[in-house]
Amino acid sequence: MRIALFITCYNDTLFPRTGQSVVRVLERLGHTVEFPLEQTCCGQMHFNTGYRREAYPLAKRFVETFADAEAVCIPSSSCVAMIREYYPALAHENKDAEMAAGVQRMLPRVFEFSELLVDRLGVTDVGAYFPHRVTYHASCHGLRSLHLGDKPLQLLRAVRGLELVPLENVEQCCGFGGTFAVKNADVSAAMLTEKTRAVLNTRAEVCTACDNSCLMHMQGMLHRQFAGVRTLHIAEVLAGAEDAPA
Amino acid sequence: MSPRAGQLVQLNPKTAPPFPEAAKADLRDTQLRRNVARATDTIQRKRGALVAEKTDWQALRDAGAAIRHEALANLDRYLLQFEESFQAAGGTVHWAANAAEANRIVLGILRERDAREVIKIKSMTTAEIGLNEFLEQHNVAAYETDLAELILQLGKDQPSHIVVPALHKNRQQVRDIFARTMGLPELSDDPEALTAAARQYLREKFLRVKTAICGANFLIAETGAVTIVESEGNGRMCLTLPETLIAVVGIEKVIPRFADLEVLLQTLPRSATGERMNPYNSIWSGVVPGDGPKDMHVVLLDNGRTRVLRDAIGRQTLQCIRCGACQNACPVYRQSGGHAYGSVYAGPIGAILTPQLEDMRHAQSLPFASSLCGACYEVCPVKINIPEVLVHLRSRVVDRGRRKLSSLFDQERAGMMMMAAIFANRRRYEAAQRLARTGQSTIHHGDAWYHWLPGMAGRWTETRDLAPLPQQTFREWWQQRGQQ
Amino acid sequence: MNGAVKSSRERVLERIRKANLKAAAPQESIPRDYDRTSSQTVDRTLALFEERLRDYDARIFAVRREEIAAKAAEILNAGNRRRIAVPAGLPAAWRAAGVEWIIDETANHELSFDVLNDVDGVMTAATAGVAVSGSIVLQHGPTEGRRVLTLLPDYHLCVIEAGQVVETLPEAFARLDPTRPVTFFSGPSATADIEMTRIKGVHGPRFLDVLLIQD
Secondary structure (H helix, E strand, C coil): EEEEEEEEHHHHHHHHHHHHHHHHHHHHHHCEEEECCCCCCCHHHHHHHCCCCHHHEEEEHHHHEEEEECCEEEHHHHCCCHHHHHHHHHHHHCHHHHHHHHHHHHHHHHHHHHHHHHHCCCCCCCECCCCEEEEEECHHHHHHHCCCCHHHHHHHHHCCEEEEEEECCCCCCCCCCCHHHHHHHHHHHHHHHHHHHHHCCCCCCCEEEHHHHHHHHHHHHHCCCCCEEEEHHHHHHCEEEECCCC | CCCCCCCCCCCCCCCCCHHHHHHHHHHHCCCHHHHHHHHHHHHHHHHHHHHHHHHCHHHHHHHHHHHHHHHHHHHHHHHHHHHHHHCCCCCEEEEEEEEHHHHHHHHHHHCCCCCEEEEECCCHHHHHHHHHHHHHHCCEEECCHHHHHHHHHHHHCCCCCCCCCCCCCCCHHHHHHHHHHCCCCCCCCCCHHHHHHHHHHHHHHHHCCCEEECCCEEECCCCEEEEEEECCCHHHHHHHCCCCEEEEEEEEHHEEHHHHHHHHHHHHHHHHHHCCCEEEEEEEEEECCCCCCCCCEEEEECCHHHHHHHCCCCCHHHCCCCCCCCHHHHHHHHHHHHHHCCCCCCCHHHHHHHHHCCCCCCCCCHHHHCCCCCCHHHHHHCCCHHHHHHHHHHHHHHHHHHHHHHHHHHHHHHHHHHHHHHHHHHHHHHHHHHHHHHHHHHCCCCCCCCCCHHHHHHHCCCCCCCCCCCCCCHHHHHHHEEEC | CCCCCHHHHHHHHHHHHHCCCCCCHCCCCCCCCCCCCCCCCCCHHHHHHHHHHHHHHCCEEEECCHHHHHHHHHHHHCCCCCCCEEEEECCCHHCCCCCCCEEECCCCCCCCCCHHCCEEEEECCEEECCCCCCEEEECCCCCCCCCHCCCCCEEEEEEEEEEHECCCCCHHHHHCCCCEEEECCCCEEEECCCCCCCEEECCCCCCCEEEEEEC
16 A cells, blocks of 8 residues: 655654665555655644644644545654644644644544554564564553554564563653653653663663654663663664664 | 752742752652652552452543533532532531632631631641641641641651652651650651551540641532541541531532542542552531531632633643542652642642642743653543643743743744744755754764753753764655655 | 622632633533442352451451340450440340440430540441442441541441442442441551551551341
């Protein structure tokens, strides 16, 4: 099928390899990926920081950009949560009936990456090879807003060569929270320290998740500590192959 | 020893330092952090086990949320029904528009009866209005009888958790407080001994003091009843032994029917202390002939609650039944403890209730004291969507700021406006991406990560490294790929 | 222009009405899909009640109605509890010889706090029991006594009929008289305020024995 990719503003700019990996996986499965170049940002940053007014035109722009997509794939559970939880409210508050209708039409076609694979495409084995010891962190939006459950784990368990180890307190927030990481930097660091301790306890080489925001945060402290652990978006793990190591 | 130890913590939202500043100090209190983590872990674990066992838990949450929603949607009708039933049973209802009035009403009742001392059951509402301090100023001694409140009162401290208010204290600190104030120099720090000392110290007061002040967990409109949910028995002491009992209760505490308790008394104990039922619940209306106080008063308190009710998104805050589960689940509270919120209401519920009670004039940092992880919403027995309210209150804070001249010089606002303009247009967005990379190349070379950044970004690099911008964005790769 | 000053009562009510007019969302009916009836047999319910009471270190003894007095006397004597307060309406047939029964008469002949503080315990009937939580419910009628009776003494001997025990809280609420006072007891009082160490018996009776009447 034809799958439109919403890469998200921060993946586009900071984690292009995640997008490349999504493309590789979907093409490996025989699908066609489209990338509407008009896309920019879903508006979550503005919305969550209190600039609700400024988030509206960005949300509207997203709905218009992807209006004709058969399916929209988003490798970021927080952006999907933004769309599902708050786009209807944004349309309603701004008395935008057209956008409201557009949102309703679009919602059933928007998927986070692991949702797309497991729910929409019905696959858990994407033909991946990733011979490393890996632990999985459950990002808050994926866990509590999208109810991803064990879909990401199903995908990881099907990866050849991958040794999966459970993360203790997996459901505890890593402390990123967008601008929270900077506005409340001390508490954020305290939260991240607990998460880091849990990751190090797994003796994993790689920590993966469905959100690069969490992973960026976690890698920040792991790197600072010379801990010998790297973070990698689940798309990049799933894109791993014998001839294309991740 | 925390930098804030030894200073009397003031939980006044009008004067408390902003959350980041207060939290920074309390983060260095290792005792506090250990106690908070242990307390919240314990209750969370017990709660989790009981919720797993309760197969109709989600149905109870749905019912609880609907009951509280209905109560607020018809609040005037239910308050009037409560008043009528309570007074028909021989009680007296007073209405207080604000804290000052509530304090005056209480003092008036005490003066009429020439009461110079009162025994109290823990009541966050009375803490909210500063009743104890007010009474002290007017030469009335108020003795707290909950063990935690007793510890705090004797130790001249403030609560840090809704349900376990003294959790920031360890046994040695409690021993020191009791030994000093109860005249028991030989007292050991064994919790059993400490509890026994408190039991004896308080019994004398229970048997002697003729006036008591309490709050209430619920008011029942249908029957005009007051409901007190407690663990220690001091509540029962205060509401049966004295001659006069005054309950100070927020107007939002009313529920429609007696039978509605069958829902809330299942979800409240499990959420608050991880028990199937707490030790004692007392329900009664007005004056019970031949049994308990002959003189029964309820003071209904507004103090900003009607203002919260006016906000379509914020009003769900008033559904709160004060279980404290949100605090126990909150990863932010876990690190900072309760005092950093600068209010008697701490944790996630405090972050949304306190600024709203203050009409968003104070405690503006509280809605931002959250990573929006949603754990609080997940555990709330009455389904308050706390993240939704937090985000909404953030926009109210920002909108207040917009109206001020100072906003023109606000860095964050400028940055947000700039980003909004960038995201609004593809060419501008792509140009901004290229500009950022160009800018980076003037100060930074190679793949090395940033260990230090200036300004606001420096708050990140204090404790975390940051990767440099990649040399190619995704869309550049995509467009390049398309040309091959 | 009305010169009268509005009372706080009027002001608060008016604020509420204005606020709800502006911001209240439509009310759907309350979904009551939670468990409202028992899923267990009577025997399983009673067994659960017993198990939960034992978790609180309460003791429970099954007796037939005619055995109440003898069993009560046996338990009280074994515990060296000689002076027991009782509500005036407690059946005389339940009060065996060998124990000093101190009757809390109503109106002007009631026991003082000092007396109640001094007795070895109190014996009452009950209104309901809730098996899931091991709770006992009193409504302070003539066989249960006024509330202070089961508060000051350190020991409570509670006589409850098997037919009064239900599994769930909603079933218990269905049996309660909403116009009478209610006290729920679920284990002796407890505090976890010192380092989260649960200590029993802060105020209120620390010891509970239950006679379960099974005919």
